Amino acid sequence: MKKFTKYILQIITGIGATLSLCAGKAMALTVSEGAEAARAEGMPAELIGPEGIFNQITSVALGIIGAVSVIMLIWGGLRYIISGGDSKKITDAKNTILYAIIGLIIALLSYAIIKFVLNSISSVSAPETAMAIFTLLG
Numbered sequence: 001m002k003k004f005t006k007y008i009l010q011i012i013t014g015i016g017a018t019l020s021l022c023a024g025k026a027m028a029l030t031v032s033e034g035a036e037a038a039r040a041e042g043m044p045a046e047l048i049g050p051e052g053i054f055n056q057i058t059s060v061a062l063g064i065i066g067a068v069s070v071i072m073l074i075w076g077g078l079r080y081i082i083s084g085g086d087s088k089k090i091t092d093a094k095n096t097i098l099y100a101i102i103g104l105i106i107a108l109l110s111y112a113i114i115k116f117v118l119n120s121i122s123s124v125s126a127p128e129t130a131m132a133i134f135t136l137l138g
Contacts, residue, residue: 052118054118055118058111058114058118062107062110062111062114065103065107065110066104066107066108068103069100069101069103069104069107070100070104072096072099072100072103073097073100073101073104075096075100076093076094076095076096076097076100077093077097079092079093079096080093080094080097
């Protein structure tokens with residue numbers, strides 16, 4: 001009986017998923033209409049560009065990553081200072097400092113790469129933007 005109930009539930013779930021996909025295709029909007037419909041009050045109208053949401057999200061995320069790297073750099077320095085000459089603690093502190101510096105470098109390089117990609121996309125005219133995104137992703 002349990003197996004039969006599980007089987008019926010799977011069939012109902014499959015039918016529900018199929019119906020929702022069919023309904024979604026029937027009511028499909030263009031990409032720009034869908035983005036406009038999803039935009040809340042006060043959100044930026046453009047996704048890419050100096051005021052775009054992608055720029056804001058990457059700036060915040062990379063700012064947080066950079067701050068964590070600086071905090072870990074300070075933590076590694078403090079661990080180095082209070083190691084008391086113990087070689088194991090000194091090695092751990094040096095590794096913390098090294099990995100924090102590597103994290104900071106990666107954060108700076110990723111910021112530069114993201115800015116380059118977003119500027120490349122935003123320099124393309126509006127009708128070509130979707131094709132540029134698919135070209136860069138694919």
